[in-house]
Amino acid sequence: MIHDVAIVGAGMAGASLAAAIGPRARVLLLEAEDMPGRHATGRSAAFWSETYGGPAVQPLTTASGPALRDGGYLTPLGSLHVGRAEDDARIERLLADFAGSGVELSRVDPAAHIPGLRPEWVRGVREPSCAYIDVAALHADYLAAAKAAGAEIRTDAAVTGAGRRDGVWHLETRAGLFSARLLVDAAGAWADEVAKLAGVAPIGITPYRRTMVQLRTDPPAPEGLPHVVDIAGNFYFKPEAGGRLWLTPHDESPSAACDIAPEEWDVAVAIDRLEKVVDWRVEAVERRWAGLRSFAPDRAPVYGFDPKTPGFFWCAGQGGFGIQTAPAASAMAAALLLGEGGVPEGLDAERYGAGRFPAMR
Incomplete structure (x- = not known):
């Protein structure tokens, strides 16, 4: 059988x-692992923030909000951007970047929101719309909806080769041979590798x-602690059930695409940075990933047909914001892929197209 669309990668994007x-196409969803969502999707920090990812990502996040709220995937959390006196320029930049966007931001005294905050942290900007997001439920519901619509989902199906003949992609995978008229690269950290297998020039998608x-x-x-993010980009933390805390040193270390594991140095850096913000004592590291x-x-996501290779569609480069943008991004990508129009209002599809990169023109 020739499918209309083969999607490589069954994480949140795929x-x-x-x-x-x-509902409108015969879909084949190929996942390299033994279950979908084992990598970026399954390791998400699980929050929805309209400022996360910057102004280029905000329209996708904001447009996704109604569907996520209506679906019951969001739980109120709130976010607080904090800084020291020397961070005034960064605070001003944050406010300027989102002025007129509809994202509610207001200056506050951070000490009023964070018990035990050390005295040098004197700048704060509140983002009340930030929320927890139920990543597992959202991903499971997308997979269930795809299956109910007739999509064929194959796991343990890493793509090992791809070629296009007579308008059809012929895919070699560890689960067998498949054919489809359109090929979507939603392979996350492996996006450029999949492109190369298909004879497509890579964009330069870099995993960190x-x-x-x-x-x-x-x-x-x-109780009531918001998501707390350093305006200088050195950490964020958020409360979890049972009085636990999720913390990151906001590291970005370039990596090969792999089943990544944490480095002990980065765990130590995270704790050191937390102790410079609050006077709480760390009793135990219960999990690390x-x-x-x-x-x-x-650093903006890529959605659209490759300008040089017919039938090859990019759905990649989602950074850390692919989950919070999934409803709007998938609606936009679907409209572009099927050529039926209907890009969600307020989104500029050209802003995210593959043709924006000089090497792709």
Whole structure:
């Protein structure tokens, strides 16, 4: 059977796109691992923030908000951007970047929101719309919707070769041979590798390691604590169930695409940075993990047909914001892929197209 669309990668990007186009196309969803979402999707820090990813990503995040709220995937959290006196320029830049965007931001005294905050942290900007996001439920629901619409989902199906003949892609995978008229690269950290297998010039999608730890602290993370992010980009932390804290040193270490693991040095750096912000004592590191966040050279996601290779569609470079943008991004990608129009209002599809890179023109 020749499928209409083969999507490589069944993480959040691939699953959401399969759900969006499933009612209108014969879809094949290929996943290299034994289960979907084992890498970036399954290792998410699980929050939704309209400022996360910057102004280029914000329209996708904001446009995704109604679907995520209506679906019950968001739980109120709130975010607080904090800084020291020397960070005034960064605070001003944050406010200027989102002025007129509809994202609510207001100056506050951070000490009023963070018990035990050390005295040098005197600048604060509140972002009340920030929320927890139920990543597992969202991903599972997309996979279920894709399957209900008739999508064929194959795991343990890493692509090992691809070629296009007579308008059809012929795919060699570890699960067998498949054919499809359109090929979507939603392979996350492996996006450029998949492109090369298909004879497509890579964009320069680079994976970066991001470390997370779960801590038990004394006192426990207080009830009502918001997501707290350093305006200088050196950490963020958020409360979790049972008074636990999720913390990252906001590291970005270039990596090969792989099953990434945390480095002990990065765990130590994370704790050191936390202790410079609050006077809480770290009692135990209960969990540690790492994920790969993959970026295009300009750090904006890539959605659209390759300008040089017919039938090859990019759905890549989602960085750390692919989950929070999934509803709007998949709707936009579906409209572009099927050529049926209907790009969500307020989104400029050309802003995310592959043709914006000089090497792709």
